[in-house]
Amino acid sequence: MADENSLRERLIDAGVDLVLNEGSASMGLRETARRAGVSHGAPRRYFPTHHALLSAVAHRGFQDLGARFEAAVADVATPRGRLEALAHVYVGYALERRGMFELMFRHDLLDSTPQASDRPRLRESTLPLFGHITELVARCRSEQDAARRTDGPDGTVPPPAVVAAALWSNLHGIAQLWAWGSLQLTLGSTALGEGPDDGQRDRLIAAVLDAHLGPVTPCP
Structure with missing residues (x-):
């Protein structure tokens, strides 16, 4: 559970960095995963939609x-x-x-x-x-x-x-x-x-x- 929470927070951290530096339009699930250093499918475990990650x-x-x-x-x-x-x-x-x-x-x-x-x-x-x-x-x-x-x-x-x-x-x-x-x-x-x-x-x-x-x- 701790590792899962850590991964979720890493994905949010990556999303925050994208929003602050490039705007919310740049924050797709794949790009966020890349910035977080995980597979492109990893965000779906915590954020089933792009909308959920933005939230x-x-x-x-x-x-x-x-x-x-x-x-x-x-x-x-x-x-x-x-x-x-x-x-x-x-x-x-x-x-x-x-x-x-x-x-x-x-x-x-x-x-x-x-x-x-x-x-x-x-x-x-x-x-x-x-x-x-x-x-x-x-x-x-x-x-x-x-x-x-x-x-x-x-x-x-x-x-x-x-x-x-x-x-x-x-x-x-x-x-x-x-x-x-x-x-x-x-x-x-x-x-x-x-x-x-x-x-x-x-x-x-x-x-x-x-x-x-x-x-x-x-x-x-």
Whole structure:
């Protein structure tokens, strides 16, 4: 069993390397087997389809992203600070590991079936991320003065899950539009400010947080 698990992990390692360096389109079963140093039929023992192997590699991406979140917030006490750290990690990961990031959110893989009883569908890998954002939004808003919250269109305060969904969507949009060069083109240096790319992205992330949570001062 240990050898089988080791071989399965080797195949996923090879798939991760292919996705990061050449994109998910290059990650066929045969090429993955070749990179892992096994026979071309070996992947079928663990991944009956190409789709299954892609899902396993994307799972690895969510594990990596989750570990980065934990490290980023380890010494951050406030919910607003944790959301800010999460936002920077999310956008940074998307730009640093672009092929993996795009694979992780492919809808055809999100609907994939479990590979084994102890491995959930890929769709479920997004739930801890969204749940964490929702929890932090709720904690941050609970510390705000109700008079300074932004009401919804009907005069009510949107629930934390709705705010979290909008915040996540904005962060994902920043990551994608920055990778495509669209934000740099439309805003230019005048709006983004002079300086390195990471400083310009920091300003965009700060604007997203302020838009959904209010100015930084309400959250201690």
